[in-house]
Amino acid sequence: MIEITGKHLINGQWVNSTAATFTSANPSTDDVNPWTFFDASADDADSAVASAHDAFRQLRRKSAAQRAALLNAIATEIENLGEQLVHAAMSETALPQMRIEGERGRTCGQLRAFANNLLNPISPVFIDHAQPERQPLPKGDSRLTNMPLGPVVVFGASNFPLAFSTAGGDTASALAAGCSVIVKGHPAHPATTELVSHAIKRAIDICDMPTGVFNMVQSTTPQVAQQLVQHPQVKAVGFTGSQKVGDILNKLTQERPIAIPFFGELGSTNPQFILPQKLASDAQSLANNQVASMLMGHGQFCTSPGLVVVQNSDGLEGYLATLANAISEAPAGTMLTKGIAQTYNRQVDLLLSNPSLTHIASGAASNGGCQSSANAFSVSASDFIAQPTLQEEVFGPCALVVICDNDEQMGEFALSLTGQLTASVFGSDDELLDYIDLVDDIAQSVGRLMFNQLPTGVEVCHSMQHGGPYPASTAPQTTSVGSQAINRFTRPICLQNMPIALQPAEIKDGATHPQVIV
Amino acid sequence: MIEITGKHLINGQWVNSTAATFTSANPSTDDVNPWTFFDASADDADSAVASAHDAFRQLRRKSAAQRAALLNAIATEIENLGEQLVHAAMSETALPQMRIEGERGRTCGQLRAFANNLLNPISPVFIDHAQPERQPLPKGDSRLTNMPLGPVVVFGASNFPLAFSTAGGDTASALAAGCSVIVKGHPAHPATTELVSHAIKRAIDICDMPTGVFNMVQSTTPQVAQQLVQHPQVKAVGFTGSQKVGDILNKLTQERPIAIPFFGELGSTNPQFILPQKLASDAQSLANNQVASMLMGHGQFCTSPGLVVVQNSDGLEGYLATLANAISEAPAGTMLTKGIAQTYNRQVDLLLSNPSLTHIASGAASNGGCQSSANAFSVSASDFIAQPTLQEEVFGPCALVVICDNDEQMGEFALSLTGQLTASVFGSDDELLDYIDLVDDIAQSVGRLMFNQLPTGVEVCHSMQHGGPYPASTAPQTTSVGSQAINRFTRPICLQNMPIALQPAEIKDGATHPQVIV
Numbered sequence A, B: 001m002i003e004i005t006g007k008h009l010i011n012g013q014w015v016n017s018t019a020a021t022f023t024s025a026n027p028s029t030d031d032v033n034p035w036t037f038f039d040a041s042a043d044d045a046d047s048a049v050a051s052a053h054d055a056f057r058q059l060r061r062k063s064a065a066q067r068a069a070l071l072n073a074i075a076t077e078i079e080n081l082g083e084q085l086v087h088a089a090m091s092e093t094a095l096p097q098m099r100i101e102g103e104r105g106r107t108c109g110q111l112r113a114f115a116n117n118l119l120n121p122i123s124p125v126f127i128d129h130a131q132p133e134r135q136p137l138p139k140g141d142s143r144l145t146n147m148p149l150g151p152v153v154v155f156g157a158s159n160f161p162l163a164f165s166t167a168g169g170d171t172a173s174a175l176a177a178g179c180s181v182i183v184k185g186h187p188a189h190p191a192t193t194e195l196v197s198h199a200i201k202r203a204i205d206i207c208d209m210p211t212g213v214f215n216m217v218q219s220t221t222p223q224v225a226q227q228l229v230q231h232p233q234v235k236a237v238g239f240t241g242s243q244k245v246g247d248i249l250n251k252l253t254q255e256r257p258i259a260i261p262f263f264g265e266l267g268s269t270n271p272q273f274i275l276p277q278k279l280a281s282d283a284q285s286l287a288n289n290q291v292a293s294m295l296m297g298h299g300q301f302c303t304s305p306g307l308v309v310v311q312n313s314d315g316l317e318g319y320l321a322t323l324a325n326a327i328s329e330a331p332a333g334t335m336l337t338k339g340i341a342q343t344y345n346r347q348v349d350l351l352l353s354n355p356s357l358t359h360i361a362s363g364a365a366s367n368g369g370c371q372s373s374a375n376a377f378s379v380s381a382s383d384f385i386a387q388p389t390l391q392e393e394v395f396g397p398c399a400l401v402v403i404c405d406n407d408e409q410m411g412e413f414a415l416s417l418t419g420q421l422t423a424s425v426f427g428s429d430d431e432l433l434d435y436i437d438l439v440d441d442i443a444q445s446v447g448r449l450m451f452n453q454l455p456t457g458v459e460v461c462h463s464m465q466h467g468g469p470y471p472a473s474t475a476p477q478t479t480s481v482g483s484q485a486i487n488r489f490t491r492p493i494c495l496q497n498m499p500i501a502l503q504p505a506e507i508k509d510g511a512t513h514p515q516v517i518v
Helices: A042-059 A064-080 A082-093 A097-119 A169-177 A190-207 A222-230 A243-254 A276-299 A316-328 A338-352 A381-386 A407-416 A429-434 A436-443 A483-489 B042-059 B064-080 B082-093 B097-119 B169-177 B190-207 B222-230 B243-254 B276-299 B316-328 B338-352 B381-386 B407-416 B429-434 B436-443 B483-489
Strands: A008-010 A013-015 A125-128 A142-148 A152-155 A181-184 A214-217 A236-240 A262-265 A272-274 A307-311 A358-362 A375-380 A398-404 A420-426 A446-451 A490-496 A515-517 B008-010 B013-015 B125-128 B142-148 B152-155 B181-184 B214-217 B236-240 B262-265 B272-274 B307-311 B358-362 B375-380 B398-404 B420-426 B446-451 B490-496 B515-517
Touching: A008 A042, A008 A190, A042 A181, A042 A214, A042 A222, A064 A082, A064 A097, A064 A169, A064 A190, A082 A097, A082 A190, A097 A169, A097 A483, A152 A169, A152 A222, A169 A181, A169 A236, A169 A483, A181 A222, A190 A214, A222 A243, A236 A243, A236 A483, A243 A262, A272 A276, A276 A307, A276 A316, A276 A398, A276 A420, A276 A429, A307 A316, A307 A407, A316 A358, A316 A375, A316 A398, A338 A375, A338 A398, A375 A381, A381 A398, A381 A407, A398 A407, A407 A436, A420 A436, A429 A436, A436 A446, A483 A490, B008 B042, B008 B190, B042 B181, B042 B214, B042 B222, B064 B082, B064 B097, B064 B169, B064 B190, B082 B097, B082 B190, B097 B169, B097 B483, B152 B169, B152 B222, B169 B181, B169 B236, B169 B483, B181 B222, B190 B214, B222 B243, B236 B243, B236 B483, B243 B262, B272 B276, B276 B307, B276 B316, B276 B398, B276 B420, B276 B429, B307 B316, B307 B407, B316 B358, B316 B375, B316 B398, B338 B375, B338 B398, B375 B381, B381 B398, B381 B407, B398 B407, B407 B436, B420 B436, B429 B436, B436 B446, B483 B490
Parallel strands: A125 A515, A152 A181, A152 A236, A181 A214, A236 A262, A272 A307, A272 A420, A307 A398, A375 A398, A420 A446, A446 B490, A490 B446, B125 B515, B152 B181, B152 B236, B181 B214, B236 B262, B272 B307, B272 B420, B307 B398, B375 B398, B420 B446
Antiparallel strands: A008 A013, A008 A214, A125 A142, A142 A490, A358 A375, B008 B013, B008 B214, B125 B142, B142 B490, B358 B375
16 A cells, blocks of 8 residues: 655655645535645645656657556556545545446557557658759758656546546657646545556656656645746646636746747537438437436546437437436536636526526436536527627536537528537438538637547547647647647648768667658 | 739639738838839728638548649749849849749748659658457558648748748648648738739639639738738638737737747747867868858848857957957848848847957948848857847847857857747767767757758758747747658548549558558
8 A cells, every 4th residue: 555645746756835625525425534644835736847858858868668667567567546536536536336437448558559659650750861863953851859847747637536547548659749847736636646646656667767757746726737838948838627727827838938829628518409300210219329428427428428419300309308307317426626617507597597498307416515417408599699708618417409500500600600529410321411511610720529428437548639629729730638638739840951870769870760751 | 024013813814902002112222113002991801811711621532632733833833934023023122133033943942842742752641450350359551641731820920931931832832732721921022912913813723723722911010921821711811021020920829719820930040169179270161160150131031140259269269350350341241121121220230239248340331221230249158148238139130249258158059049040060080979969959849950061041841840949939849941841730630431433542552652551
């Protein structure tokens, strides 16, 4: 058993410099968990960045294979934490054991996938060989590769204590890119953060990597977060969280003397468009599948389907009746934190008091505390379009059915959409072809467009795009999940007439990296 | 001969709605050129964006081959403008005929290179085939491709009236990406802008593309520029110009309710590092080559080498003597505009009055007007590091030799550098290996790193990276020259379980596009 000390991990040492402390709560019982954590000081945050900065300069001389070994070792060491990690995460999130174990598998799988991509690269480097005889001017040898940006700050996310937190996708892709990392742990699951940091420290030691490659600070104050994203030696930020906090941090990064990229995932309602013929033929199964998807993780997935878009046509009545029935049978669920439960309940109250909305059904009543009930509402498309606040994500098990009068209004609705991580369109091939303009207009707002599938479940694979126009992402040209996530933390560099002895391995003639050679 | 009317090109029509006019001047003679141009109104700018917005929705249904045909047709039509274009550009920029003809060749070559890349794509799309039997959950078919962002605003640049202006790299890559374009012409060469716009209009007509795919407005006021970058239907901006103007426009794009990418190239001093042994052995040829490079285009290339970094060691005396000699023999030259000449002369006066600097030499005296003389100065590295304003680009034929005491100070200087488009390091292979840490530190600040070559001359090729940390670029993860420039104007989209009938050509199984298939 690892002793939880509540300290920060800076340059390979567990340290604390303040007396201020905080604790985490068990959302299932509302009890305080039996650990105490230190609130980082400004000096702690500075030390963490200095450590990452020094380590970055050493990391440059490590090979892709050495970075891959580190990622694989982190995965192994996370698994070696065993039951202690599972129980800590359960105590801090109220997520069930199977979910935590599944998320651990996803986290380790993701680390290993990035390692595998380093060993078996899939994206090409480009080589233009010299043409010394070219007229009127000779052409130099030039080779395009990627270099890491530098120290990266990663914020742990409340809804994925493993897969989007300490050793989650942002950390894994930053390390894969060759960047050093400073994690700001999420204050709702600090013990989970500390345990995973232990695993990373062990992996660093085993792999003989620079100790400052990974640093972790815990804090409940906004000051440390703001300090980290403004630090001149920090070169990029990864964030998954609320639009409110994300906007503040993003603004700080853009107002720096030299702006840095802020890769923020801030919210998405993931609209589900059901075409009229499909609604007429499959109303019942569509409604049941919608509810099953929106209840996954009690609606706390970033891809939870919060909007359904239909027309006032055959099947609608049956769809709404089935939806009402399924929602009313939904059990109450415990949310990740009391704050999240309170925000959800406040948003639902606002919807209940909105005269434009019809309340379709509620699930089983909650027992207060961190619990909440499922909910579904309907609204006309014209009322929805007239009230932009209805586009804001309700984080939790709530669906809003938007009812359009006709094709034209469905198209108008699609064009009014804010940015989304995903959208789905349900229809037969023939019906989809009839609605090709609608499909194109929906695509304009999303990072991932699905057909006849629900959005929950984000594959870690080469073709994944987890991002989309704002507020789904603050950087829609990048993804936070999948192989391409590494590109967030590198930039291209052209190396011209570089002596072979100095060339990085991947751009040498005949390297195993896929090469486009001219 | 095409009649220059001074009007804007909006949705395929030549229009004007104001009485306000402006003219261009011939920098060689300071005479007013014989054409009058209309200053766009806010309505004109709005109409141009509306036209581009409508055209964009039609453009989505055009194939890559159709976009390639448009790019090729634009190149042909620019060539068909013949002598009229060359003479207009010469009258508005004072650039010599051979330079304008060369730049026309580069511009048309660039358009054709993007067309070729559309027909013979080099970057992979990623396909994950479905695994319906996978345990514990099936995997869906997903395919990653890129989609265009939407209407793009392009600002013409003063120093490349063809290659970085109306049909330059930004326009070519935006059209290649499938975006529509609104060009804001540079007020120093409006006749050149109008002629090239004619060529683009002809190409659009010949290729039967939507008329609003390309729009052009002329203006001398900042209001139109500011309005364009803030317009909600504009989705990205391409800009090459001064740091002052670029910063203002970039800030406006970031303060929009939904920020958009601003691809700005704002300035670079392109430091030339000469290692001690190299300086000792090749001082004379290094100095002569430096002067030849910095005099190209009278120092008005974005990659003009404005800084030389040496140590106070063997060969320095000879280097400085040869440099002084070569500079003193440099003829005066005409700059692109009177404003550029005035700014250059003001900056040189500041350097002359700076007590930390030693004036090495001036070239032949200018005759006033738009002319300027070449200049070279030296400064100690410690004085340079202590005066951050010395890092600002002096746009024109001016070089500053930074003299370091030793290796350590050269390393300190490298770490103090702001972002650069390019840097060069001169040394034998053995000496370069001895300075590998220095090389790595220099790489941290640049988009293109050269060895034993001067930076002027930017190839349009697959491996080019024309960008770099701020202020070289406001988007260092992208390039404004070369095949990858197209990526600025697209974003990835994952298409999941998409019926084959709806799939875009490049992600269909067996498409000719290079595919990474899992």
